[in-house]
Amino acid sequence: MQREDYIPRPVVIDNIRPETLTEKSFTLRFTDDEPFTFRPGQFVEVSVLGAGEAPFCIASSPAQTDAIEITVRKYAEGMVGSALHERQVGDYVGVRGPLGNPFPLEEFEGRDILIVAGGIGLPAVRACILYILDHRDNYRNVTLLYGARTPADRVYEDDLGIWEGSPDIVCQQTVDIADEAGTWDGHVGLITTLFEPLQIDGPQTTAIIVGPAVMYPFVVAECQNKGITDENMYFSLERHMKCGVGKCGHCTIGNKYVCLDGPVFTYAQMRQMHDE
Amino acid sequence: MADIRQYILPKEKLQQAIQRLFQLPDEVVAPTTAPRGDIYFQPVNSGAEVELDFGNSLVSPVQCIVPSEEVIFEYHQREQGPPEIVAPPPPAPQIILGIRPCDVAAIQNLDNFFIEREPADGLYEARRQQTTLIALACPEPVADTCFCTCCEGGGLYAREGFDVQLSLVEGQYLVEVATEKGQRICQLWDDLLSPATQEIVEARDAQEKKAIYARTGPDANLAAAIRRITADAVNPEIWEAVGHDCYSCGGCSYLCPVCTCYDVVDINYDEDHGVRVRRTDSCRLGGFTREASGHIPRNTAASRARWYAYHKLSHDYYKQQARYGCVGCGRCIITCLGDIGMPTVCKLVRQSEAEKVS
Ligand code: SF4
Ligand code: SF4
Numbered sequence A: 001m002q003r004e005d006y007i008p009r010p011v012v013i014d015n016i017r018p019e020t021l022t023e024k025s026f027t028l029r030f031t032d033d034e035p036f037t038f039r040p041g042q043f044v045e046v047s048v049l050g051a052g053e054a055p056f057c058i059a060s061s062p063a064q065t066d067a068i069e070i071t072v073r074k075y076a077e078g079m080v081g082s083a084l085h086e087r088q089v090g091d092y093v094g095v096r097g098p099l100g101n102p103f104p105l106e107e108f109e110g111r112d113i114l115i116v117a118g119g120i121g122l123p124a125v126r127a128c129i130l131y132i133l134d135h136r137d138n139y140r141n142v143t144l145l146y147g148a149r150t151p152a153d154r155v156y157e158d159d160l161g162i163w164e165g166s167p168d169i170v171c172q173q174t175v176d177i178a179d180e181a182g183t184w185d186g187h188v189g190l191i192t193t194l195f196e197p198l199q200i201d202g203p204q205t206t207a208i209i210v211g212p213a214v215m216y217p218f219v220v221a222e223c224q225n226k227g228i229t230d231e232n233m234y235f236s237l238e239r240h241m242k243c244g245v246g247k248c249g250h251c252t253i254g255n256k257y258v259c260l261d262g263p264v265f266t267y268a269q270m271r272q273m274h275d276e
Numbered sequence B: 001m002a003d004i005r006q007y008i009l010p011k012e013k014l015q016q017a018i019q020r021l022f023q024l025p026d027e028v029v030a031p032t033t034a035p036r037g038d039i040y041f042q043p044v045n046s047g048a049e050v051e052l053d054f055g056n057s058l059v060s061p062v063q064c065i066v067p068s069e070e071v072i073f074e075y076h077q078r079e080q081g082p083p084e085i086v087a088p089p090p091p092a093p094q095i096i097l098g099i100r101p102c103d104v105a106a107i108q109n110l111d112n113f114f115i116e117r118e119p120a121d122g123l124y125e126a127r128r129q130q131t132t133l134i135a136l137a138c139p140e141p142v143a144d145t146c147f148c149t150c151c152e153g154g155g156l157y158a159r160e161g162f163d164v165q166l167s168l169v170e171g172q173y174l175v176e177v178a179t180e181k182g183q184r185i186c187q188l189w190d191d192l193l194s195p196a197t198q199e200i201v202e203a204r205d206a207q208e209k210k211a212i213y214a215r216t217g218p219d220a221n222l223a224a225a226i227r228r229i230t231a232d233a234v235n236p237e238i239w240e241a242v243g244h245d246c247y248s249c250g251g252c253s254y255l256c257p258v259c260t261c262y263d264v265v266d267i268n269y270d271e272d273h274g275v276r277v278r279r280t281d282s283c284r285l286g287g288f289t290r291e292a293s294g295h296i297p298r299n300t301a302a303s304r305a306r307w308y309a310y311h312k313l314s315h316d317y318y319k320q321q322a323r324y325g326c327v328g329c330g331r332c333i334i335t336c337l338g339d340i341g342m343p344t345v346c347k348l349v350r351q352s353e354a355e356k357v358s
């Protein structure tokens, strides 16, 4: 029987990379010798002793087993995120996990993949993208649509650059508002505006959608328009997950514990959630 | 029921039986009377402190297994290398004497939730394994807020879930032993017990039936409310009305022996030393679902009232926890400032004009 004792594993901060004004990415290396294995879409609870514990999705490749990468936004009310932002390379923090259900990427084999990420949703799908690129022959067309508020709000810019130049993935970006300096020569408009020109074989496509919740209804409508079924739209939901193992009660939506039953759900499942 | 052994303990031998519990290394937790008359469970050192002629305690003895605050671990940051993390010492054995059948049923819910539903909660499981329950059946409903007989598997005596149970029937105690833990207690009482007769067992059932027919307590009829809530066939106006009368004080869920939600907090003793604790939390409080961004998904008292009823009474959750989340102890009736304890909510739900929300 599986048992949770809530004791974090020690990890050392190996690298800190500022992404935007409010976001930083951290590489956390395990210091015990046990390999850390996970599947894309799973999350970890990260401990900063004295500040607490908070959930973060794993943004690094599942092929790497000695370290993980997380991207952390600093919020005024987020104690753990703020504390992480003050940490330095070489500091120790803690990790529990991997927790939750992954995207069932094996089930998507042989299909077209459409990944839609808004803002800070990109880290949550980055592990998927890296996994799919590692197993590229198992999938047909792979498309990434990424939308951010402004050019400066984009995270993982280096990756985006690489993917834009890659023959293995179609990567399209947009920003809601171009910056004043006028250096942005890409697409401007809400993420939904990227859908119109897309050639998609709807019934053959599985969508992976992560972003702010406000974007979901609009993206769902676009996907439905293209013929993608509710069963083939996958989301990763966010809640304030304090324990990550179905006990603290903080993450419930309707009849589901996001931490235990999710965080990955299909749109068909979300429609059955019975929530307020 | 097959492997429950039944004996008789003469009433005048009860004190002697209780006194012998102190021969065991276990801590004995029992109901005691506070100076102003309230009953509360606490560790005792002699039979003289124990009060077994009582209604039920406002604070459930379930607190001995799920304390309102417990240490998850202690930490010491170090100059170099990873911090030292020290798990709490394993819990000592304890006997809860005098726990009522509703609270025994609540512990069965908690066992399903914390242990059976994986992953098991290590802290709960450790304390639970060290706990022996000596239940005290109710000769009749002990308070006019009780409605255990409206609840799943409820009744004036526990059918399962106890280690030992004492039922006062016609001036003597029917003693039941259900487990090995209970057997250990019974060995202490060997010379005080005689085999139970068919008469006393039947007399207890007759006594329970009579009490149920005579009772005038709140009528919860959970089954009907369960059907409505599961089908989501409750007019949203009901939740608005309940939310209107709710002060979001959290009292109902803090006292509810079935409620499990907790918060996790780090307490710093000094710059590099502290503890991580978990504390009872309440889904009725405004900020319960607050996220790091400040967004609060369930931000109205009505949405939280709906959620509370749904989590306790919908079949969707029954499937996950194998029990409904109310045992009819009546504590939420006693504490609620808005007079919207569980039976009142069930009544409103039953009477609500069926209307599919979605
Ligand atoms: S909901 Fe109320 S009556 Fe039911 S178990 Fe909880 S406190 Fe007792
Ligand atoms: S005890 Fe009553 S007023 Fe307080 S939170 Fe519960 S329902 Fe609301």
Ligand code: FES
Pocket: A240, A241, A242, A243, A244, A245, A246, A247, A248, A249, A250, A251, A252, A257, A258, A259, A260
């Ligand atoms: S995060 Fe604690 S129950 Fe889901």
